[in-house]
Amino acid sequence: xxxxVYGEQKSELGLxxxxxxxxxxDLYEVFIGPQHPGSGHMRIIIRIDGDIxxxxxxxxxxxxxxxxxxxxxxxxxxxxxxxxRMAIQDACNVTVSYIIALERILxxxxxxxxxxLRTLLCEINRIAAHLYGFGIFGVFIGHSTMYxxxxxxxxxxxxxxERLTGARLTHSYPIPGGxxxxxxxxxxxxxxxxxxxxxxxxxxxxxxxLDNPVTRKRLEGVGIIPKKIAAELGVVGPVARASGIKYDAxxxxxxxxxxxxxxxxxxxxxxxxxxxxxxxxxxxxxxxxIIEQAVDWLERHPREAPIHDRFWAKSPPLWKKxxxxxxxxxxxxxxxxxxxxxxxxxxRSETARGEIIYYVESDGKSTPYRVRIVSPSARNAxxxxxxxxGYKVMDLPTIYGSIDYxxxxxxx
Amino acid sequence: xxxxxxxxxVEEALSGIEARVEEGRGFIEFIVSKENLVEAASRLxxxxxxxxxxxxxVDYKAEGKFKIVYxxxxxxxxxxxxxxxGIGTEVPRDNPKMPxxxxxxxxxxxxEREVFEFFGIDFEDHPDLRLLLLTPQxxxxxPLRKDFIVKEEPIIRTTPxxx
Numbered sequence: 001x002x003x004x005v006y007g008e009q010k011s012e013l014g015l016x017x018x019x020x021x022x023x024x025x026d027l028y029e030v031f032i033g034p035q036h037p038g039s040g041h042m043r044i045i046i047r048i049d050g051d052i053x054x055x056x057x058x059x060x061x062x063x064x065x066x067x068x069x070x071x072x073x074x075x076x077x078x079x080x081x082x083x084x085r086m087a088i089q090d091a092c093n094v095t096v097s098y099i100i101a102l103e104r105i106l107x108x109x110x111x112x113x114x115x116x117l118r119t120l121l122c123e124i125n126r127i128a129a130h131l132y133g134f135g136i137f138g139v140f141i142g143h144s145t146m147y148x149x150x151x152x153x154x155x156x157x158x159x160x161x162e163r164l165t166g167a168r169l170t171h172s173y174p175i176p177g178g179x180x181x182x183x184x185x186x187x188x189x190x191x192x193x194x195x196x197x198x199x200x201x202x203x204x205x206x207x208x209x210l211d212n213p214v215t216r217k218r219l220e221g222v223g224i225i226p227k228k229i230a231a232e233l234g235v236v237g238p239v240a241r242a243s244g245i246k247y248d249a250x251x252x253x254x255x256x257x258x259x260x261x262x263x264x265x266x267x268x269x270x271x272x273x274x275x276x277x278x279x280x281x282x283x284x285x286x287x288x289x290i291i292e293q294a295v296d297w298l299e300r301h302p303r304e305a306p307i308h309d310r311f312w313a314k315s316p317p318l319w320k321k322x323x324x325x326x327x328x329x330x331x332x333x334x335x336x337x338x339x340x341x342x343x344x345x346x347x348r349s350e351t352a353r354g355e356i357i358y359y360v361e362s363d364g365k366s367t368p369y370r371v372r373i374v375s376p377s378a379r380n381a382x383x384x385x386x387x388x389x390g391y392k393v394m395d396l397p398t399i400y401g402s403i404d405y406x407x408x409x410x411x412x
Numbered sequence: 413x414x415x416x417x418x419x420x421x422v423e424e425a426l427s428g429i430e431a432r433v434e435e436g437r438g439f440i441e442f443i444v445s446k447e448n449l450v451e452a453a454s455r456l457x458x459x460x461x462x463x464x465x466x467x468x469x470v471d472y473k474a475e476g477k478f479k480i481v482y483x484x485x486x487x488x489x490x491x492x493x494x495x496x497x498g499i500g501t502e503v504p505r506d507n508p509k510m511p512x513x514x515x516x517x518x519x520x521x522x523x524e525r526e527v528f529e530f531f532g533i534d535f536e537d538h539p540d541l542r543l544l545l546l547t548p549q550x551x552x553x554x555p556l557r558k559d560f561i562v563k564e565e566p567i568i569r570t571t572p573x574x575x
Contacts, residue, residue: 061545068530069555073562104437231487234463234519245487252485252493253438345437346483346496348465359468359483374466374523382522411545 027054032396034062041407044384044400048393056388056396058381064411071371076102077335079371080172086375086409088169089158090129090352092121094409097349098371099174100255101360104345106176112257113298114178114306119257120191120294121164121173122349123287127198128157129352130280130287137277137401138209141218146209153201156194163187166328175335178307182327183298191295195288202284210277219274223387223399226271233386236376237354238283239403242268242275249350261293273402280404283352305329337366353377353404377410415440418495425459426452441481441498446510449501453482453516456499460489464513465496467523469531473558477502478531482513482520503533512538530556 026049033043043059067086071079083098084091096118103109110118131154138146158168165171165181173180209215225235230243240247248265250258266282268275305312305320307329319330340362348357354376361370380403388399419433419440429452431442444452461484470479481500486492503510512535514521524535525544529551535541543551553560 061543061547064545066555069560069562073564101438227488231462232518234465234487234517240487246490247487247493343437346439346466348496355465357466357483359466361470370468370470372466372468378522379519382519386518 030393033059040405042405042410044388044396046388046393046396051392051394053389053391053393053396056384058384060378060381060407061411063408067412068371068373071368073367075337075366076340076368077175077331077338079368080175081170083373084170084172086373086412087129087351087353087406089132089154090125091170092118092125092173093129093349093351094356094375095172096122096174096256097347097356098358098360099176100349101345101347101358102176102340104347105340105343105360105362108177108308108310110178110256110308111304111306113182113301113304114308115257116294116297117164117179117182117306118174119261120183120291120298121161121171121179122256123290123294124157124161124164126287126352127284128154128161130284131157133280133352133401133404134205134209134277137404140397140401141215143209143212143215146205149205149208153198156197160191160194163190175307175329175331176338177311178305178329180329180331182303182306182323182329183295184327188295188299191291195292198284198288202281205281210274210281216274218398219277219402220272222273222391222395223276223383223402224270224272225383225387227269229386230271233382234379235354235383235403236379237350237352237404238276238279239354239380239383241266242279243271244269247355249348249355253348255347255349257294257297261290263287263290273398276402276404280352303327307332311335339364339366351376353406353409354380373412375409375412377404377406378412380405381410413491413494415495418492418497421459421492422456422497425455429455439483439496439498441483441500443479443481443500443502446501446503449499450511450513450516453499453513456484456497457516460486460492461497462486462488462517464517464520464523467520467527468498469527469533469556471505471531471556471558473505476505478505478508478533480510480527480533482517484517508533509536510534511536514538530554532557 027047030046034041041062045057045059046053047055080095083095087094131150135147135150162168165173225243227244230240230245246267263286266279268278305323311332315332322330342362342364344361346359348355357374359372363369383403429444429448431444434441464482464484466483468481479502481498483496483498485496524538527533528541529543529546532554
């Protein structure tokens with residue numbers, strides 16, 4: 001087992017430019033986390049020379065639950081609530097690709113209405129998760145106003161999700177072949193009001209946080225990831241897009257209604273912490289656009305059961321009655337121990353923190369043979385090891401906050 | 413770009429290396445021998461597949477082998493970004509050793525550590541093969557192998573309470 005020496009790893013990656021001074025000896029080892037209020041449920045072991053980080057070793061796994069193994073013992077549909085626990089405020093984004101993988105094995109496509117409903121919830125979740133990220137980021141760098149504001153405003157989106165699904169978090173909303181509930185009658189008005197509110201509010205966020213001279217001093221030029229290095233390290237989501245990589249799973253392989261709605265993917269070239277904050281900020285604006293379009297579409301088109309006919313045709317009369325009265329698709333009994341034909345599928349979706357990938361293998365039973373999950377934070381963890389060295393200890397919370405690392409999702 | 417076009421590109425890149433092609437839904441994978449893996453991976457990288465999305469291992473206990481597949485795609489080439497291509501190999505269950513691909517794709521580093529602890533697969537020449545998520549006590553049991561069985565604890569009581 002060899003230990004990385006400072007300088008060596010960077011030159012291998014062509015990163016010499018970021019080294020600030022030569023390291024000799026007398027290094028301190030500092031354990032940041034897991035009990036540190038800033039670091040969440042993970043530990044970063046850093047070695048410092050004076051104030052400069054020489055080596056960083058992310059030590060993950062404090063909230064690990066072996067979801068991949070647990071999934072092998074559960075029926076297909078019961079895995080949805082399990083996987084949601086990775087990122088509860090981002091529940092629809094995290095599970096929708098698992099559902100898409102199942103749909104690929106079943107060889108079905110959800111009806112258009114279900115696609116729009118899922119897209120709507122995905123974007124509501126994305127805004128909620130970005131605001132959560134902003135809040136944590138704010139408090140990391142000592143900007144507690146941002147923390148208070150974004151956690152308060154997140155409530156608007158959580159409330160909207162509750163109106164749509166009945167649950168504030170962990171909605172378990174997408175199911176194979178569709179979605180579980182249609183929008184309530186008064187939803188479009190509420191959604192438009194929220195969008196109007198956020199457009200006004202984002203301007204205030206920009207003034208107090210992104211364009212604040214104190215914040216900019218802390219963020220600008222910190223944790224720079226050049227484009228080539230970003231591709232080499234395989235970072236995802238806002239981290240990649242802040243480094244000039246135009247990659248978004250919604251563009252690369254459009255799922256649900258993303259090939260029908262109009263949106264842009266914000267890309268920044270700087271690659272520093274400030275650019276990563278800006279990407280998230282601009283993404284919220286794009287999500288608002290998508291929410292408007294999805295709500296318009298849902299309002300224009302007649303209400304019908306948002307689930308594939310293959311399941312809906314077989315459902316008992318009570319289920320249809322419930323749908324007519326409440327707009328709710330009661331979970332179909334045949335889904336509880338549904339058997340999937342043997343096959344293998346992969347699907348990806350863009351969560352707030354980046355792309356999540358599921359590999360699903362079925363051997364014809366009612367439980368999966370293998371489910372492999374690669375979550376965005378797990379792929380971004382490598383940033384600590386290769387990017388943090390060379391910066392000051394004070395910059396570590398900035399780097400941590402800017403990549404929006406989320407331990408439960410990374411550990412799975 | 414669709415999977416058929418991607419297949420052509422990869423087959424061209426891998427010319428001269430014997431590979432078994434398997435198609436799944438949403439991806440395509442090429443299984444080569446352990447000896448050829450590093451060479452095949454380097455050629456894929458040259459063809460533009462610049463990062464590893466997922467390192468997936470499946471334990472086929474009945475056949476006595478692990479299938480290890482690196483699912484790769486591209487960031488810098490926007491055409492290739494739409495497809496997921498797998499390059500992998502099979503190793504016997506009783507002696508799971510294989511060369512590391514960290515020097516080809518740095519993005520595989522943490523995922524190889526993960527596979528090492530969950531399946532006990534030894535990546536030769538990996539620069540930093542340590543446990544990532546598990547404690548040594550749990551990692552010893554190789555939790556993702558099929559012979560590790562999770563017993564579910566009953567939630568509902570089936571017998572009436574006594575006393």
